[in-house]
Amino acid sequence: MxxxxxxxxxxxxxxxxxxxxxxxxxxxxxxxxxxxVLRAVGELDYVLNGPASALAAATSDLVGILVNDIAxxxxxxxxxxxxxxxxxxxxxxxGEKLAVVCNTGGSPExxxxxxxxxxxxxxxxxxxxxGAAEGPEHAAAVTAKLGRLAAAGTRVVLCGRPPAGExxxxxxxxxxxxxxxGAQRLTEHLLALGHRRIGYITGPADRTTxxxxxxxxxxxLATAGLLAGAEELTVHGSYDRASGYDAALELVRxxxxxxxxxxANDTIALGVCAALRDRGLRIPQDVSVAGxxxxxxxxxxxxxxxxxxxxxxxxxxxxxxxxxxxxxxxxGGVATIRSDLMARASTAPPPEKA
Numbered sequence: 384m385x386x387x388x389x390x391x392x393x394x395x396x397x398x399x400x401x402x403x404x405x406x407x408x409x410x411x412x413x414x415x416x417x418x419x420v421l422r423a424v425g426e427l428d429y430v431l432n433g434p435a436s437a438l439a440a441a442t443s444d445l446v447g448i449l450v451n452d453i454a455x456x457x458x459x460x461x462x463x464x465x466x467x468x469x470x471x472x473x474x475x476x477x478g479e480k481l482a483v484v485c486n487t488g489g490s491p492e493x494x495x496x497x498x499x500x501x502x503x504x505x506x507x508x509x510x511x512x513x514g515a516a517e518g519p520e521h522a523a524a525v526t527a528k529l530g531r532l533a534a535a536g537t538r539v540v541l542c543g544r545p546p547a548g549e550x551x552x553x554x555x556x557x558x559x560x561x562x563x564x565g566a567q568r569l570t571e572h573l574l575a576l577g578h579r580r581i582g583y584i585t586g587p588a589d590r591t592t593x594x595x596x597x598x599x600x601x602x603x604l605a606t607a608g609l610l611a612g613a614e615e616l617t618v619h620g621s622y623d624r625a626s627g628y629d630a631a632l633e634l635v636r637x638x639x640x641x642x643x644x645x646x647a648n649d650t651i652a653l654g655v656c657a658a659l660r661d662r663g664l665r666i667p668q669d670v671s672v673a674g675x676x677x678x679x680x681x682x683x684x685x686x687x688x689x690x691x692x693x694x695x696x697x698x699x700x701x702x703x704x705x706x707x708x709x710x711x712x713x714x715g716g717v718a719t720i721r722s723d724l725m726a727r728a729s730t731a732p733p734p735e736k737a
Contacts, residue, residue, distance in 0.1 A: 386428065386429045386605070386665075388402055388403065388429075388626075388635070390429070391420065391423045391424055391427055392427025392431050392550070394646065395416075395419045395420045395422070395423035395513025396419070396422035397416060397420060397611040397677065400602070401416065401420065402420055402423075402441045402661075405417050405420040405421065406420075406424070407481040407616075408472050408536075408645070409547075410560045412430075412543045418492060418496055418607045419691065420484040420497065421496050421547055422496070422499070423501065424499060424503070425455070425495070425498070425502065425528060425531075426708070430532060430688040434514075434600070435535065436639070437703055442482050442496075443504055443505045443506060443507060444479070444480050444507060445467050445480065445481050445483055445501070445504050445505075445506045445507060446480045446481065446482050446506060446507055446508045446509070446510065446512070446618060446706055447480055447483050447485055447497065447506050447508075448462050448464075448465050448484045448485065448497045448509075448510045448512065449485045449487055449497055449509070449510070449511045449512060449633060450484060450485070450486055450487065450512050450513065451486075451487055451488065451489045451499075451507075451512075451513045452486065452488065452622075452673065453589065455483055455512070455622065455650070456510055456650075456678045456679065456680075456706035457648065457676055457695065458513060458579065460678075460696055460699065461512045461513075461543060461548075461678075461695050461696075461698065461701065461702070462482075462512065463544070464695070464696045464698070464699025464702075465482065465510050465512075465601045465699045465700070465702050465703040465706065467700065467703065468699075468700050468702075468704050468706070468707060468709075469482055469508070469703050470482070474530065475501065475722040478728060479724065480507055480508070480707070482580065483501075484529070484539070485497040485501075487592075487613060489587070489622075491518075491521045492573070492706060494511075494516070494525070495521075495524055495525065495528060495653070498528040498529070498532065501532070501537070502528070502531055502532050502535065502537070503538070504534075505535060506532070506537050506539075507537065507673040507706075508537060508538040508539070508540065508707065508709050509529075509532055509537055509539050509540070509706075510539075510540045510542055510702050510703070510721050511539075511541050511542070511544055511555075511704055512543055512544065512699075513539070513543050513544060513545075513592065514544060514545075514546075514590040514591040514592030514593065515544055515545060515590070516551070516589055516590065516591075517588075517589045517591060517594065518589070520521050520563045521556075521571075521654070522547060525547050525555070529547055529554040530554045531551045531557070532554070533554035533608065534554075535611045535695075536708050538554065538556075538558075538705070538707075538708060539554055539556070539737070540556050540558070540701035540702045540705045540706050541554040541555050541556070541557040541559070542558045542593070542698055542699060542718075543558065543559070543560045543693070543695075543698060544557070544558075544559065545557070545559050545588035545591050545595075546559070548718055551610045555716070555717050556705050556712045556713070556717075557559060557691050557717040558601065558698055558701060558702055558705075558714060558718050558720055559597065559718070559720065560719075560720050560722060561660075561719055561721050562595035562596045562599065562719060562722070563595045563598050563599035563602070564599060564600065564721070564722060565596070565626050565675065565691035565693070565722030565723075565724075566595070566598070566599030566600045566603075566647075566675065566691070567597040567599035567601075567602050567615045567689075568599075568691070568722075569599075569600070569603075569645055569648050569673055569675065569689075569691050569724060570599070570600045570603035570604065570645060571603045571606075572673075572689070572724055572726060572730065573601035573643045573645065573673065573730060574603060574604075574609075575670065576606050576671070576732045576733070577729065577732045578642050578643040578671065578732075578733050579609060579611075579642070579733075580616070580632035580638060580640055580642050580643070581602050581604070581616065581641065581642070581643040581644070582617075582618070582631075582638065582641045582643070582644040582645070582647060583613075583616060583618070583645050583646075583647075583685060584617075584618045584620060584626070584627055584630040584631065584634070584644065584645070584646045584647060584651050584655065585597050585618070585642070585647040586618070586619070586622045586647050586651075587620075587621060587622075587647070587702070588619050588621065592674055593619075593645075595616070595645050597647070600645060601613055603641060604668045615637060615638070616634065616638060616641065617619075618630040618633050618639070619636055620651070621651060622647065622648050622651060623650055623651070623654070623677055624650050624651070624653050624654035624657070625654060626649035626650060626651060626654065627646055627650065627655045627657075628651065628655070628657055628658040629654075630651070630654075630655070631644060631654065631658035631659060632658050632662070635658075635659075635662060641670065641713040642669075642670060642671065642733035643670060643671040643672070643673070643730070644670060644671070644673075645673045645674075645675075646671050646672070646673065646674045646675065647675055648674060648675050648676050648678075649663065649674035649675065649676050649677065649680070649681050649688060649690055650674075650678070651672065651674065651705045652672055652674030652675075652681075652688055652690070652729075653680075653684065653688075655672050656672055656684065656729070657689075659672070666686060666702060666729055667686065667729055667731035668731070668734065671689070671729060671730040671731055671733070672688065672689070672729045672730070673688070673689040673690060673692045673729065673730055674683040674688050674689070674690040674691075675690055676690065676691065676693050676695070677690045677691065677692035677693065677725055681682055681725075681727075682725075684729070685727035686725055686727070686729045687727035688729045689724075689726050689727045689728075689729045689730040690725050690727070691722045691723065691724055691725065692722060692723045692724075692725050693722050694720060698720055
């Protein structure tokens with residue numbers, strides 16, 4: 384039996400008129416109400432009318448690119464590379480698609496809302512970038528959404544993100560970054576230089592990228608017999624410069640004798656460098672600093688930043704080709720993209736007194 388407008392209204396606990404307003408988009412509706420209605424639409428797999436149902440297996444010329452923060456160069460580089468492969472006036476011909484960048488702000492609810500909207504628009508492809516929100520409930524909801532998109536003919540690609548639900552999902556092709564391995568190699572580099580008191584600044588605790596990079600860092604410490612005390616030398620924050628600045632000051636307060644700080648991304652590392660300078664500490668003579676991602680500014684920082692290089696441009700371009708069906712998916716639908724250590728001037732052996 385077909386799902387009706389009244390069914391959606393009952394599930395969302397609003398009137399049928401409110402559902403109509405949300406779906407038409409022509410009337411002001413509160414964000415909370417809109418999200419509730421769209422969630423009900425997705426859960427019930429509601430389509431607007433008979434003709435729309437008949438077109439459910441067709442696709443439009445739209446490709447959705449979901450990012451956590453388009454202002455972050457990490458996501459901007461990937462989104463730009465995806466768009467360069469799907470059209471945007473660069474290739475010409477009827478195969479071009481319209482890229483729509485959806486900025487989730489790291490909100491799991493917004494991510495699900497955008498997936499619902501893209502399903503309603505019969506998107507030709509959806510590319511989800513960056514780490515995923517942790518938690519079995521959200522993972523299950525995303526996996527279900529991706530399954531519905533794929534069943535309707537939409538290609539789904541995860542770029543720089545683990546497989547949905549931590550298991551390969553048949554609905555999506557996954558290009559996962561080697562975050563654990565990269566973080567482990569970075570900390571091994573600091574250990575090889577002679578550092579034994581290494582601070583670590585990571586991102587929000589509920590993101591897969593945060594967990595994987597922290598696991599890699601601690602794996603290196605464990606191998607060196609230095610895991611005890613790692614919690615005191617770890618600070619969680621956001622993936623931004625201000626967070627790096629504040630976290631670095633906190634680490635120096637906790638352990639004035641630390642000789643190195645590893646940051647979970649390059650933007651955090653910039654904040655670390657600023658905080659250390661404001662404290663009168665030299666980089667790397669007093670404290671070595673390292674980042675992750677190898678964003679464009681890293682090599683031009685003073686001193687040049689030791690970091691882990693992720694091939695963001697190449698990964699985004701590959702995701703775009705997969706989204707357009709111009710590249711064969713990897714075996715099993717999952718490929719792990721290696722990260723490489725870039726040792727530069729911001730890291731050096733610790734001072735002799737250390």
